[in-house]
Amino acid sequence: MTREPLRPRARPPxxxxxxxxxxxxxxxxxxxxxxxxxxxxxxxxxxxAVTAVGPAxxxxxxxxSSQAPAPVVTRAS
Amino acid sequence: xxATDPTQQIFWYASRSLGIVAIVLLGISVALGxxxxxxxxxxxxxxxxxxxxxxxxTLVTLGLIVAHGGILLADGYLRPGLAxxxxxxxxxxxxxxxxxxxxxxxxxxxxxLSFYARRRxxxxxxxxxxxxxxxxxxxxLGHAVGAGTDGRTPWMIAMLTALTAPIVFAxxxxxxxxAHRARLQSAT
Numbered sequence: 001m002t003r004e005p006l007r008p009r010a011r012p013p014x015x016x017x018x019x020x021x022x023x024x025x026x027x028x029x030x031x032x033x034x035x036x037x038x039x040x041x042x043x044x045x046x047x048x049a050v051t052a053v054g055p056a057x058x059x060x061x062x063x064x065s066s067q068a069p070a071p072v073v074t075r076a077s
Numbered sequence: 078x079x080a081t082d083p084t085q086q087i088f089w090y091a092s093r094s095l096g097i098v099a100i101v102l103l104g105i106s107v108a109l110g111x112x113x114x115x116x117x118x119x120x121x122x123x124x125x126x127x128x129x130x131x132x133x134x135t136l137v138t139l140g141l142i143v144a145h146g147g148i149l150l151a152d153g154y155l156r157p158g159l160a161x162x163x164x165x166x167x168x169x170x171x172x173x174x175x176x177x178x179x180x181x182x183x184x185x186x187x188x189x190l191s192f193y194a195r196r197r198x199x200x201x202x203x204x205x206x207x208x209x210x211x212x213x214x215x216x217x218l219g220h221a222v223g224a225g226t227d228g229r230t231p232w233m234i235a236m237l238t239a240l241t242a243p244i245v246f247a248x249x250x251x252x253x254x255x256a257h258r259a260r261l262q263s264a265t
Contacts, residue, residue, distance in 0.1 A: 032094035040083035
């Protein structure tokens, strides 16, 4: 019984490597895009929520800052 | 750029993400090129793999660079126009560093594609030209830090540092006198 001589492994052509790498790069770009976009939407929502509170008036007539994210509780005397 | 509704800046975010992936792949390609020229990959079969991956990563990087600039044409927020993305220092947004990026892109295209014209221009000329690829990486780095919205964020600085460290190592090794390099290689 004779052993078959080892055949050199065929290298994948350049086109296939380019296609694989291109697909990986596009997947990576999509992931990065999702991260950047999600981050921007979260920031935008937070900024919109702050401005939506708007200038409120307390019982004493003093105006609250529109930048305050939470209502300010004043002590009634 | 974050004050406007992000849904109106989809192409702007796409351009940024393509730019980030492009600089990562450019760094990998430059590092692989220096690995080849410094003969750092010596295991049988490895140099051929490195060469194929170097060529493929260069071609994909060029495609990503084109997409990075080209997609801005669809961006209704920045509206750079064809001249803004193709000619240096014409864009209204951070003109110096976007100009640096455009110069880097043109150089990358010329130097990267000169590989396919090396028989026509001569191998010696091509080798001389190819050395300037490192300048492309330095310019791209300047563009990423200076013009990129995320350029000075800690994650971007960390990523660029991790990307540049192997390049600095491979370049330093490449610049060593050949006798010194051979001695170091035989010691490992």
